[in-house]
Amino acid sequence: AQKVTQAQTEISVVEKEDVTLDCVYETRDTTYYLFWYKQPPSGELVFLIRRNSFDEQNEISGRYSWNFQKSTSSFNFTITASQVVDSAVYFCALSEGSGGGADGLTFGKGTHLIIQP
Amino acid sequence: NAGVTQTPKFQVLKTGQSMTLQCAQDMNHEYMSWYRQDPGMGLRLIHYSVGAGITDQGEVPNGYNVSRSTTEDFPLRLLSAAPSQTSVYFCASRPPGQRIYEQYFGPGTRLTVT
Numbered sequence: 001a002q003k004v005t006q007a008q009t010e011i012s013v014v015e016k017e018d019v020t021l022d023c024v025y026e027t028r029d030t031t032y033y034l035f036w037y038k039q040p041p042s043g044e045l046v047f048l049i050r051r052n053s054f055d056e057q058n059e060i061s062g063r064y065s066w067n068f069q070k071s072t073s074s075f076n077f078t079i080t081a082s083q084v085v086d087s088a089v090y091f092c093a094l095s096e097g098s099g100g101g102a103d104g105l106t107f108g109k110g111t112h113l114i115i116q117p
Numbered sequence: 118n119a120g121v122t123q124t125p126k127f128q129v130l131k132t133g134q135s136m137t138l139q140c141a142q143d144m145n146h147e148y149m150s151w152y153r154q155d156p157g158m159g160l161r162l163i164h165y166s167v168g169a170g171i172t173d174q175g176e177v178p179n180g181y182n183v184s185r186s187t188t189e190d191f192p193l194r195l196l197s198a199a200p201s202q203t204s205v206y207f208c209a210s211r212p213p214g215q216r217i218y219e220q221y222f223g224p225g226t227r228l229t230v231t
Contacts, residue, residue, distance in 0.1 A: 045222040104150045107159035
């Protein structure tokens, strides 16, 4: 069975600090996909990134970066020079690819990130 | 494209009432799914569909019914609402095929059952 663990329930930092959100996953499949979503206070889900199990290359997008390590089953998300607008709940999610992912995503419980001015 | 739309945005029901949450997408996505979000629980899959006429259960299907008569629509029915179904409901869709791209989420329906 697949599982996603986000051990950090809430993180609070001061603006401009760097912050890393942890995500650990469990799956028996060799083909799978990992996602990060952002849920701002307005409630919608905003897609941030998708990574497949065959691509361990880290990715950077502006102030956001992701570190995928299959050896530790982790897909961590770092925000550099955080801003108040980064305040949100962040979800890590997993989709096993053997069935084409039709059976949806397994989400972690989310990390509530608070950026204090 | 309107993307994934959900109606209503808010709903209050009394225990035992029935209702249907509507979900529609105009992107010709074959795969659609329903999730519920509860505080501290993340999102959990209720039901999903891989195409018109095909549906299956997710992690928390009890108390919910779905049908998929068209590619565009995937309604979620609560036959007899219970307070435990108070939640925020998200509908999602994604393109067909084996490659897993992002799931497109609707704006959500906030349901309260009293």
